[in-house]
Structures are given as structure tokens and as C-alpha cells.
Amino acid sequence: MTVFQGHEQVVFCEDRASGLRAIIAIHSTVLGPALGGTRFYPYASEEEALADVLELSRGMTYKNALAGLDHGGGKAVILGDPSRDKSEALLRAYGCYVQSLGGRYVTACDVGTYSPDMDHVARESRFVTGRTEAAGGAGDSSILTAFGVFQGMRAAARRVWGEPTLRGRTVGIQGVGKVGRRLADLLAEDGARLVIWDVDDAATARVVAAHPMTTVAADTAGLLAADLDVYAPCALGQALTDEVAATLQARIVCGAANNQLAHPGIEKTLAERGVLYAPDYVVNAGGVIQVADELEGFSMERARARAARIYDTTGRIFELAERDAVSPAVAADRLAERRMSEVGRLRSIWR
Ligand code: NAI
Numbered sequence: 001m002t003v004f005q006g007h008e009q010v011v012f013c014e015d016r017a018s019g020l021r022a023i024i025a026i027h028s029t030v031l032g033p034a035l036g037g038t039r040f041y042p043y044a045s046e047e048e049a050l051a052d053v054l055e056l057s058r059g060m061t062y063k064n065a066l067a068g069l070d071h072g073g074g075k076a077v078i079l080g081d082p083s084r085d086k087s088e089a090l091l092r093a094y095g096c097y098v099q100s101l102g103g104r105y106v107t108a109c110d111v112g113t114y115s116p117d118m119d120h121v122a123r124e125s126r127f128v129t130g131r132t133e134a135a136g137g138a139g140d141s142s143i144l145t146a147f148g149v150f151q152g153m154r155a156a157a158r159r160v161w162g163e164p165t166l167r168g169r170t171v172g173i174q175g176v177g178k179v180g181r182r183l184a185d186l187l188a189e190d191g192a193r194l195v196i197w198d199v200d201d202a203a204t205a206r207v208v209a210a211h212p213m214t215t216v217a218a219d220t221a222g223l224l225a226a227d228l229d230v231y232a233p234c235a236l237g238q239a240l241t242d243e244v245a246a247t248l249q250a251r252i253v254c255g256a257a258n259n260q261l262a263h264p265g266i267e268k269t270l271a272e273r274g275v276l277y278a279p280d281y282v283v284n285a286g287g288v289i290q291v292a293d294e295l296e297g298f299s300m301e302r303a304r305a306r307a308a309r310i311y312d313t314t315g316r317i318f319e320l321a322e323r324d325a326v327s328p329a330v331a332a333d334r335l336a337e338r339r340m341s342e343v344g345r346l347r348s349i350w351r
Pocket of ligand 1: 142145256
């Protein structure tokens with residue numbers, strides 16, 4: 001693995017007394033302070049943690065650029081098992097390191113960290129967002145993540161069927177956790193039929209209680225075998241494997257999960273089979289839009305209006321993809337890079 005992958009700064013943080021071992025990666029500050037969550041995860045090795053944080057922080061650069069934020073990309077990982085190792089002292093020690101970067105990196109929640117954890121980090125650092133509502137924060141970011149995915153799905157529906165609605169369509173959701181179940185609510189309200197699958201029975205039961213007409217699949221294969229118009233991966237990454245891409249019946253893939261493509265090139269298979277793929281980092285940006293808003297004093301109304309623009313951005317990416325005869329994933333990357341160069345350049349004007 002090459003460590004230098006175009007990142008501006010990578011910081012290793014250790015505080016032996018609290019057990020903190022963390023890596024903060026700042027990929028880019030071209031558009032502003034790097035913004036991205038803290039993942040607390042029991043990595044098998046330091047190398048694995050480093051590889052993860054480098055990839056995730058690069059992804060945030062692109063996500064934040066296309067979300068229209070004045071933020072670059074960064075991410076942090078804390079090495080350890082959150083259920084065993086998380087403590088006030090560890091989180092506050094981590095906050096000291098975030099503060100020491102002087103605002104070049106702003107942290108938030110990710111897998112294994114929650115709003116109350118950010119409240120602890122915020123006792124040591126000003127450069128934290130995604131705190132609890134009680135502490136004046138934006139709270140649970142899955143609200144606008146689900147809303148943004150729904151907007152992306154509406155844009156895809158307009159592209160494929162001419163109307164920006166899922167009314168009468170069958171949508172299969174893999175993973176009905178915080179985001180997936182909220183997406184189910186929005187889809188049901190829009191008149192879609194739901195087929196769901198989650199490894200956690202309690203999660204599926206919650207959706208069925210709210211929407212009794214929902215069909216529960218037996219497993220992921222069962223979900224994919226259902227007569228789906230849209231497939232929404234909302235569990236873990238890498239949902240789109242070679243096999244899924246080669247056999248999927250749905251016309252649209254649009255979901256919240258990060259890194260849905262198991263490897264580069266799968267987006268081509270999907271395109272060749274006439275499946276429209278809404279790039280994950282474009283449609284799942286509602287959460288980062290929600291927490292970025294907190295930095296200005298949180299307004300749900302303003303954040304929701306910003307997340308609603310995901311509809312236009314997704315539609316524009318589909319248009320550019322067709323114009324340039326590339327996949328939507330490539331068109332999205334190009335659009336993000338264009339904004340970084342056009343807007344980032346303004347930093348060179350001396351003020
Ligand atoms: P969550 O942990 O609340 O929900 C994930 C659900 O997927 C859980 O109910 C879990 O039981 C289920 N699951 C795990 N493995 C599964 C499998 N193999 N098959 C079926 N179900 C499975 O997480 P959350 O917050 O809903 O996030 C979902 C995805 O969206 C994640 O990939 C996350 O990285 C991504 N995301 C979330 C954002 C947020 O604001 N919460 C923002 C951007 C992306």
C-alpha cells in the first residue's frame with residue numbers, strides 16, 4: 001500500500017492512559033475545512049485502519065464537493081471495539097487532537113459513534129458537529145440522509161419512467177436501520193410497494209408495523225429475486241457484486257450505503273444492462289448536509305432545502321453521463337472535480 005495517496009495531512013494520535021489510538025486523515029481542504037465522521041471500529045490491524053481512513057477521507061472530498069458544501073474531505077478512525085473501549089476520557093482525548101488541528105478538520109458521527117459521543121468530543125474541541133439536539137446540535141443525520149436518497153430516487157425515476165415519483169413501483173430495501181426505515185416511510189407515502197430484508201428481525205418488524213403491506217424477503221437473494229423496479233442498498237458497502245450486477249432485474253439502483261460498488265468497473269456492467277445507478281456518495285449526502293448546517297447554528301428547514309437539491313444534482317449527473325457517454329459514477333467524479341477546480345481556485349485571490 002502506498003501511504004501518500006494525494007492526502008494533505010495524516011495524523012496518528014495516541015493517548016495511552018485512555019487507550020485512544022486514532023488516525024485523522026485530511027484528504028483535501030481545497031473547498032474549506034475538511035469535514036467527515038469518526039469511525040470507531042475493531043480493525044484487525046493498523047494497516048487496515050489506515051487503508052480505510054485514507055479511502056474514506058478521499059470519498060468525503062468528492063461527497064462534500066457535490067453536496068455544494070464549503071468543505072473539503074477528511075475522516076478519522078478510532079481503533080477499538082466501541083462496545084468495550086469507548087469512554088468519556090477516550091472521546092475527550094480524541095477531542096484534544098481534533099482541536100489541535102486548529103479547524104483544518106471538523107469531525108462528526110460515523111459507524112460506531114453517535115451524537116452523545118460528539119457531545120463529549122465537543123467538550124475539548126470547537127471543531128465538532130452532529131451533536132445531540134439537547135446540546136444544540138443537528139441530532140440524528142439519518143433523517144436527511146433518507147430524504148436525500150429519496151430525492152435521488154425521484155430523479156432516477158424521472159429519467160427512466162418520465163415522472164419523478166415511485167408511485168406504483170416496487171422498491172427493494174436491503175437494510176432497514178436508521179436510514180432504511182426512514183426511506184421506507186417516504187416511499188410508502190409516495191405510493192411505492194415495499195419489499196425489505198434485514199438481518200435484524202426487530203428492524204423488519206418495525207417497518208411492517210408502520211406499513212403492513214410490506215413484503216419481507218427471506219434473505220438478500222430473495223430480495224433481489226423479487227420483481228423489483230428499484231433496488232436500494234441501505235445496509236453495508238459492496239452490495240453490488242459482479243453477480244448482482246449481472247443478474248439484477250431492477251431498472252434503478254439508488255440507496256444510502258457507502259461504497260456500493262464492490263470494485264471499479266461494476267458501474268459499466270450495470271450501464272450495459274440498462275440499469276441506472278445513482279452514485280452512492282451523491283444521493284447519501286443528506287447526512288453531511290445536515291451536520292454541516294450545525295456549524296452555522298442548526299436549522300432543519302434550511303438543511304432540508306439544501307438536501308432537496310440532491311434531486312437536481314442527481315438529474316444533472318444522469319444528463320452529463322449521457323452527453324459524455326460515461327457511467328453516472330464517472331460523470332459524478334468529473335462534476336465534483338470541476339467544482340473543486342472552479343471554486344477552489346478562488347482561494348488564490350488575495351483578500
Ligand atoms: P444502521 O446500522 O442503523 O442500519 C443498517 C441496517 O442494516 C441494520 O438494521 C442492520 O441490521 C442491517 N444489515 C447489516 N448487514 C445486513 C445484511 N447483510 N443484509 C441486510 N441487512 C443488513 O445504519 P444506517 O445509519 O441506517 O446506515 C445505513 C448505510 O448508509 C450504511 O452503509 C452507512 O454507512 C450509510 N450512510 C449512513 C448515513 C447516516 O446519516 N446514517 C449517511 C451516509 C451513509
